[in-house]
Amino acid sequence: MTDSGNEPFIRWQGRSLEYFSYSINLLLVFGVSTLGFGVNLLRDVSFSPSGYVKYLFAISLLSQVLSIAIGLACVLYRVKDFRDTTTIAKKKSQPEFNNELETLRELVGIIGSRTRLLFKWQVSSFSVGALILVGVLAYVYSEKVV
Numbered sequence: 001m002t003d004s005g006n007e008p009f010i011r012w013q014g015r016s017l018e019y020f021s022y023s024i025n026l027l028l029v030f031g032v033s034t035l036g037f038g039v040n041l042l043r044d045v046s047f048s049p050s051g052y053v054k055y056l057f058a059i060s061l062l063s064q065v066l067s068i069a070i071g072l073a074c075v076l077y078r079v080k081d082f083r084d085t086t087t088i089a090k091k092k093s094q095p096e097f098n099n100e101l102e103t104l105r106e107l108v109g110i111i112g113s114r115t116r117l118l119f120k121w122q123v124s125s126f127s128v129g130a131l132i133l134v135g136v137l138a139y140v141y142s143e144k145v146v
Contacts, residue, residue: 021078024119028071031126035064038133049140057136063129070122077115084108 038061041047049057088104 020119024071024074024078024122027122027126028068028075031064031067031071031122031129034126034130034133035061035068038064047140049136053136053139056132060129060132060136063125063132067122067126067129070118070125074115074118074122077111077118081108081111081115084111 038057084104085108088101088108091101091104
């Protein structure tokens with residue numbers, strides 16, 4: 001492939017990585033916001049879930065805490081991935097680092113796959129927590145809506 005033929009791939013790969021990081025950060029912000037909203041509900045006198053709804057609400061908050069923790073792990077993995085990729089690019093032009101490059105490439109591959117797995121968990125835990133919270137709110141405030 002020529003350099004001009006490789007250019008679109010490099011551009012779109014960069015875009016993909018950029019949006020991946022953006023998505024992790026966006027879900028992290030949504031998780032913190034949803035957790036803050038849920039905790040703020042506890043201060044509201046009119047919000048008083050009872051029975052199993054109280055447990056669902058607690059599961060929702062715990063799910064958001066889990067989503068935040070996983071999101072932070074994703075961010076840390078992304079930073080490590082960027083740092084190691086920068087090291088690879090720096091050492092790529094120096095032949096004395098050829099053996100070390102393979103090890104670094106394998107490490108970056110492992111970090112990348114773990115980050116994608118963690119991102120799936122982050123999406124799942126955020127979604128579960130948000131859906132449960134919406135259900136709890138619909139149940140607790142149903143008489144005000146209808």
